[in-house]
Structures are given as structure tokens and as C-alpha cells.
Amino acid sequence: MIACEDLWKSYPAGHTRKFVLQGINLTINRGERVALLGRNGAGKSTLIKQIGGVEVPDRGKVTRKMSVSWPIGFNGGFQGSLTGLDNARFISRIYGSSYSEMRDFVEDFTELGSSLSMPVKTYSSGMRARLAFALSLGIEFDCYLIDEVILVGDHNFQRKCHHELFEKRADRAMVIVSHDMETVRNVCNRASVIHEGKAIPFEDVHEATKYYEEL
Amino acid sequence: MSALAKGWDIQLRVLKALMLRELTTRFGRENIGFLWIMVEPLLFAVLVALLWRAMKGPVENGVDMVTFVVSGYIPLVLFRSSVNRAISSFTANSSLMYHRQITIIDLILVRFGIEFIGHMMAYLFIALVLGSFGLFPWPHDLGFIILGWIYYSFFTFSITLIVAPLSEMSDVLEKIVPVTTYMMIPFSGAFYLVSVLYPTAAEVVLYSPPVHAMEMMRYGIFGPSIDPQYDLVYPIAFCLPCIALGLLLCRIVRRRLVIE
Numbered sequence: 471m472i473a474c475e476d477l478w479k480s481y482p483a484g485h486t487r488k489f490v491l492q493g494i495n496l497t498i499n500r501g502e503r504v505a506l507l508g509r510n511g512a513g514k515s516t517l518i519k520q521i522g523g524v525e526v527p528d529r530g531k532v533t534r535k536m537s538v539s540w541p542i543g544f545n546g547g548f549q550g551s552l553t554g555l556d557n558a559r560f561i562s563r564i565y566g567s568s569y570s571e572m573r574d575f576v577e578d579f580t581e582l583g584s585s586l587s588m589p590v591k592t593y594s595s596g597m598r599a600r601l602a603f604a605l606s607l608g609i610e611f612d613c614y615l616i617d618e619v620i621l622v623g624d625h626n627f628q629r630k631c632h633h634e635l636f637e638k639r640a641d642r643a644m645v646i647v648s649h650d651m652e653t654v655r656n657v658c659n660r661a662s663v664i665h666e667g668k669a670i671p672f673e674d675v676h677e678a679t680k681y682y683e684e685l
Numbered sequence: 686m687s688a689l690a691k692g693w694d695i696q697l698r699v700l701k702a703l704m705l706r707e708l709t710t711r712f713g714r715e716n717i718g719f720l721w722i723m724v725e726p727l728l729f730a731v732l733v734a735l736l737w738r739a740m741k742g743p744v745e746n747g748v749d750m751v752t753f754v755v756s757g758y759i760p761l762v763l764f765r766s767s768v769n770r771a772i773s774s775f776t777a778n779s780s781l782m783y784h785r786q787i788t789i790i791d792l793i794l795v796r797f798g799i800e801f802i803g804h805m806m807a808y809l810f811i812a813l814v815l816g817s818f819g820l821f822p823w824p825h826d827l828g829f830i831i832l833g834w835i836y837y838s839f840f841t842f843s844i845t846l847i848v849a850p851l852s853e854m855s856d857v858l859e860k861i862v863p864v865t866t867y868m869m870i871p872f873s874g875a876f877y878l879v880s881v882l883y884p885t886a887a888e889v890v891l892y893s894p895p896v897h898a899m900e901m902m903r904y905g906i907f908g909p910s911i912d913p914q915y916d917l918v919y920p921i922a923f924c925l926p927c928i929a930l931g932l933l934l935c936r937i938v939r940r941r942l943v944i945e
Binding site: 481519522523524525526528538540541545546547548549550551552556560563564565566 | 694695698699701702703705706709710780781782783784785786787939940942943944945
């Protein structure tokens with residue numbers, strides 16, 4: 471279980487502060503797939519960073535009773551000046567898993583071939599997304615945090631992601647940020663709409679997407 | 686495995702991975718690779734020593750000039766480069782904060798650790814080379830050299846622990862640090878023996894912890910003839926509050942850190 475209790479987060483904006491999260495409460499149980507919906511700048515990525523422990527909230531606390539991945543997105547989680555394989559080696563070292571297994575998985579999953587020996591900063595956003603997914607799927611977590619990268623890449627890659635995430639890891643919890651309501655309806659079993667710094671919970675995903683579309 | 690042993694295990698794993706990553710990004714895998722970490726201090730020390738040797742002759746304070754300068758200069762360069770490397774080290778490594786097992790203290794530890802290993806290797810290398818030409822004496826007491834290094838490094842680390850978070854809070858620091866580290870030269874004990882200073886000057890420089898550490902090292906190398914002046918307690922009494930302050934600042938900065 472992951473529990474967010476009364477999370478507040480603000481950032482400096484000129485001489486004042488912008489309060490992005492204003493008392494968020496959210497619980498994610500084992501095996502649940504929770505969608506975070508909200509307009510651009512509503513605070514979805516900010517919330518996912520607090521859940522993943524990337525940033526520290528001003529107030530409130532996050533309790534993690536299962537292993538949680540880092541937020542999987544276009545940046546973060548890897549180092550631009552290192553090559554794809556160096557990043558894989560680093561991740562397997564800090565998470566204490568075997569590098570040879572990690573490398574095999576990354577090579578197979580990303581299909582990036584010789585580009586894996588190039589610095590990540592030379593990658594396109596599609597290539598980055600492939601690497602980001604491969605690195606985090608190379609480590610087994612109870613809960614995956616997925617920040618908007620789910621729909622990038624070509625058809626073949628999307629099918630692979632779908633298979634790895636929603637079929638092979640159907641028992642895992644996930645927090646998914648996406649603007650694609652179709653995917654959200656298909657894969658998530660709960661949703662929260664982030665609006666004006668608060669999280670509005672919905673047990674029914676269809677209701678949540680309807681509410682979000684009317685915002 | 687107990688929770689403590691597991692935590693320790695993760696800590697070691699993280700430090701090792703960070704160290705290797707930093708070495709790869711800074712020095713690459715081309716030519717001599719990570720051996721570059723000792724080249725800079727080595728060149729610094731040798732060139733400065735030759736300069737002094739040319740200007741002031743072969744003997745200083747009754748001991749060999751080159752040995753004297755080299756043994757003083759390498760720890761000073763360690764201090765200077767460690768402090769410079771500490772600046773903005775959190776922003777430069779902010780993507781690492783995506784992994785919860787990595788803390789900002791680890792980032793400081795690793796950057797300092799690499800400087801420490803590099804300078805230590807350079808010191809050892811020079812001592813062996815000079816020693817084989819009969820220019821570096823067989824140490825009077827190896828234990829005191831090591832003790833001096835421990836004190837010097839402890840002081841350096843406690844300062845980096847303050848400089849790293851402060852540099853994230855204010856840009857001014859970045860501008861004044863190079864000047865400040867330069868002004869540290871007289872307070873590092875690198876180019877004199879306390880026993881030959883005027884009593885008032887000696888009193889002043891002994892407020893600086895690295896002077897004590899340097900005197901210990903010099904005693905370890907040259908023996909009692911240099912009349913070392915040091916206190917074993919004062920440097921620690923100075924550094925412990927610095928470490929406490931540094932940890933506190935790190936905690937404050939971590940809460941403020943905005944990560945892309």
C-alpha cells in the first residue's frame with residue numbers, strides 16, 4: 471500500500487510561491503491501477519514525484535509499504551552523458567540486480583541496437599521512452615509510476631509495453647498519468663482527477679474521464 | 686538479514702555504483718582512464734616544488750625543499766579541488782534523486798571520495814618516485830602521516846558538507862569560493878613550519894585545523910627535528926559542529942530541491 475496524507479507542495483514563482491498541491495489524499499493498494507487525470511499544469515507530475523520520493527513535500531507524508539519504481543518518463547532516472555548501456559549498468563548496480571540479465575532485457579525490449587552504445591542525450595524522445603521503460607521493467611517493483619510515456623513509440627513498441635505491463639505484470643499496482651482517455655478506460659480500475667491542488671477520487675473510471683472532459 | 690545489515694549493504698552498493706559512474710563521466714574509458722584523477726595533483730605539486738627549488742635552493746627549514754613543498758601542497762590541492770567540486774553538486778546530479786536509495790549526502794561523499802583517492806595516489810606516487818632517488822626520507826613515523834591525512838581529510842569533508850548545500854542556496858558563494866580557497870593557503874600550513882613562525886603568527890594559524898593536521902604529517906615524515914605544534918582535540922572540536930551544520934543545511938536544501 472502507498473498512502474499520501476495531506477500533501478502540500480509549492481514552488482517559488484517570482485517573489486511569491488505557487489501552491490501546486492494543496493492537501494492531496496490518495497491511497498494505492500496492491501494490484502490497483504490508478505489513473506491521474508488533470509489538465510496541463512494541474513500537478514499530476516508533481517504528485518507522482520512526491521509519491522516516488524524524487525521531491526520532498528512541504529507538508530504531509532507519503533507512506534510506502536511496497537516497493538515503488540521511480541517515475542518513468544522522458545527524463546529523470548537516467549544520465550544524459552552516459553550511454554544507454556552504462557545507464558543500464560548503473561541501475562542494476564544500485565538496485566542490486568544482475569547486469570547481464572538487465573542488458574539482455576534492455577537490448578531485447580528497446581531494439582535500439584548500436585544506439586545503446588551512444589550517449590542518451592543523442593536519443594530522440596521515442597528512444598528515450600523505450601530506454602526508460604526497459605530500465606524500470608528490468609527491475610521488479612510492486613508498483614510502477616508511469617508519467618505520460620505510455621503512448622509514445624510505434625505500434626510495435628506499444629504492443630510490447632502493453633504485454634510487459636498489463637499482461638505479464640497484471641498483479642502489480644500502477645499509477646498512470648495519461649491524457650489518452652481510451653487507454654485510461656481500458657487499463658485503469660480507479661482514477662483521481664487533480665484539479666486546483668486537490669485530488670477528486672472516483673471509483674468508476676468512466677465517471678472520472680467524463681468529469682475530466684468537462685473541466 | 687537484519688534491517689541494519691541490509692541498509693549497510695544498500696549503502697555500499699550505492700556508493701560503489703556512484704563512484705564508478707562519476708569516474709566514467711569525468712574521465713571516460715579512453716587512454717589512461719581513471720588514472721587521470723592523480724595527474725592533476727601530481728603536476729601541481731611537482732611544478733610548484735620545482736619552482737620553489739629554483740627560487741629558494743635545495744633546503745628549507747633544515748629539510749629537503751622538494752619533499753617539503755610536495756608534502757604540503759598535495760593536501761592543500763585536495764582541499765581546494767574538493768571544495769570546488771562540491772559547488773552545485775546537487776543540481777548537476779539531480780537526476781539521481783529519482784532513485785530513493787541515493788541521498789544527497791552520498792553525492793558529497795562520492796565527489797569527496799574521488800578527490801581523496803586521487804590525491805592520496807598522487808602523494809604515494811611522488812613519495813615513491815622521490816624516495817627512489819633518495820629525495821624523500823624514509824618516514825620517521827608512518828602512523829603520524831596517516832593520522833595527519835585523516836585529520837586533514839576530516840576537515841576538508843566537513844567543509845564540503847557546508848559548501849555543497851550553501852552553493853544551492855546562493856549564487857554568491859560560487860563566485861567567492863575560488864578566492865576564499867586561495868586565501869586558505871596561509872591557513873593550510875603548507876608552506877611553513879609553525880615552529881619557525883613569530884609566536885603571534887603561530888598562535889593565529891593554530892586556529893586553523895588543517896595546520897594541526899599538516900604538522901602531524903610533517904612530524905611523521907621528518908621527525909622531532911621540526912618541533913611539531915599540534916593539538917589532537919582542537920581540530921575535532923572544530924569539525925564536529927561544522928558537520929552538524931552541514932547535515933542540517935543538506936536537510937533544508939533537499940526539501941527545496943526542484944527536480945526536472
